[in-house]
Amino acid sequence: MEKIWGIGPLQIVTEQQILENQYVVIEGKKICQICDAKQLPADCEIVHAEPNFKLMPGMIDQHIHGIAGADAMDGTGESLQTISTSLAKYGVTSFLATTMTADVELVKSVVQTIAQNKEQVNGAKIIGIHLEGPFINPIQKGAQSDQFIIKPSVELFTQIEQAAQQTIKLVTIAAELDEDHSLCNYFKSKQIVGSIGHSDATFEQTQTVLNKQLIQNATHFSNGMRAIHHREPGLQIALLQSDSMIEIIADGYHIHPKMIRFLFDTVGEERMILISDSMRAADLSDGIYDLGGQQVQVENGLCKLVGKENIAGSTLNLNLARKNMKQWLKLSDVTLAKLTATNSAKLLGLANDKGSIAVGKDADLYVLNEQEEVVLTVCEGKIVYQNTKLKKRLLNEFH
Structure with a gap:
């Protein structure tokens, strides 16, 4: 079983709407859940964000x-x-x-x-x-x-x-x-x-x-x-x-x-x-x-x-x-x-896997702070960029 981890709480920008104070949960390469804090899996490690940060599709x-x-x-x-x-x-x-x-x-x-x-x-x-x-x-x-x-x-x-x-x-x-x-x-x-x-x-x-x-x-x-x-x-x-x-x-x-x-x-x-x-x-x-x-x-x-x-x-x-x-x-x-x-x-014929945030799609995501700066980028479930200025604040409890 692959490690399960998540990012939140933040605003999640989906194809239809913006979800407030939510978490995205990732298993392997895929998004496996979008939920609030109460619904998080017990074994889920969390990258702590801020409620006014935004999660956008990669x-x-x-x-x-x-x-x-x-x-x-x-x-x-x-x-x-x-x-x-x-x-x-x-x-x-x-x-x-x-x-x-x-x-x-x-x-x-x-x-x-x-x-x-x-x-x-x-x-x-x-x-x-x-x-x-x-x-x-x-x-x-x-x-x-x-x-x-x-x-x-x-x-x-x-x-x-x-x-x-x-x-x-x-x-x-x-x-x-x-x-x-x-x-x-x-x-x-x-x-x-x-x-x-x-x-x-x-x-x-x-x-x-x-x-x-x-x-x-x-x-x-x-x-x-x-x-x-x-x-x-x-x-x-x-x-x-x-x-x-x-x-x-x-x-x-x-x-x-x-x-x-x-x-x-x-x-x-x-x-x-x-x-x-x-x-x-x-x-x-x-x-x-x-x-x-x-x-x-x-x-x-x-x-x-x-x-x-x-x-x-x-x-x-x-x-x-x-x-x-x-x-x-x-x-x-x-x-x-x-x-x-x-x-x-x-x-490009990739919409089944990429292009929006939804359960079952690739975990291709990025996090924006209040200044619209990218502070974290995830590609197919892997963190590929972290803003060093905000690294400790954002990842303070993620091991």
Whole structure:
């Protein structure tokens, strides 16, 4: 029998409501009970929290390149471990290691390394790969290298997929370049999420792939996309009028907060997903950093290609994104849990185990204090981060 332990008393943010003065009880990897103090199992060890602390479902970052000096494209287990432990500090318990457009042989090597190391990291869990490129449109390349952009190809993708040991969960594609829809149809057959991005698709082209249910997500919405025009609405309007999910980088640089307000009011809380799209400069000071073989200047947290105006990733983390959305849009914690966990879990087919706090689901959780700081992160029943300032206070009776 596995050890039983719990966290409480605190506010527990479930998919429907906030439960006051409750405990979550964990056995092995799973949540086995949500209860008050009187209902706690006799042999349950307790991590003592505060009644005004909040327990949130572990966040899922489905679009993350790097943090703390590491990048998925480094192609090393050490970099993946750095990303994993760094994300845990911000309440992220699952992520898709995200690639960049690069030489195909390098991409194959990188995805193979991710697949081989996905079970070895001991912070946030690698739940698969987000392949961002090389099947993108040069017109909307953003900070991706046009040297290695390739027209969508089932043959080439299957080579990458084989190197990745079938761990690719989401692919960013300029769907208008997949003229016969063969690659998008392949994604659908393999239950891989097709995500339109770095795309110059027209309204009609986008509507076609949406109507065929070949696209389920929009990569960093508004960025790397044809602009909205009153005579040619483009892919953004087609996406907003569909049931597609849209990724939002809520750092104040990529999309104006007032625009995010408009987007949220348009698609609602069930279709928006917060992402970081962070690069290796996240958690580090301003300076010049590498991103996919290109040099990026970071000033006041804003990332741009050196000598250009192209925004190149971010230095955002999901807890800051969550706090920004709370401040800008006055969203409830229940809604924010959907934007940071539930919606992504549903998109990626993980909702039976992840994305919300419920009995029988994975114990992927984080605790927020009164200042909205992450003080404890639990991934599949294991504590993977503890705020040292509050460690004694929070764990004073936990052995």
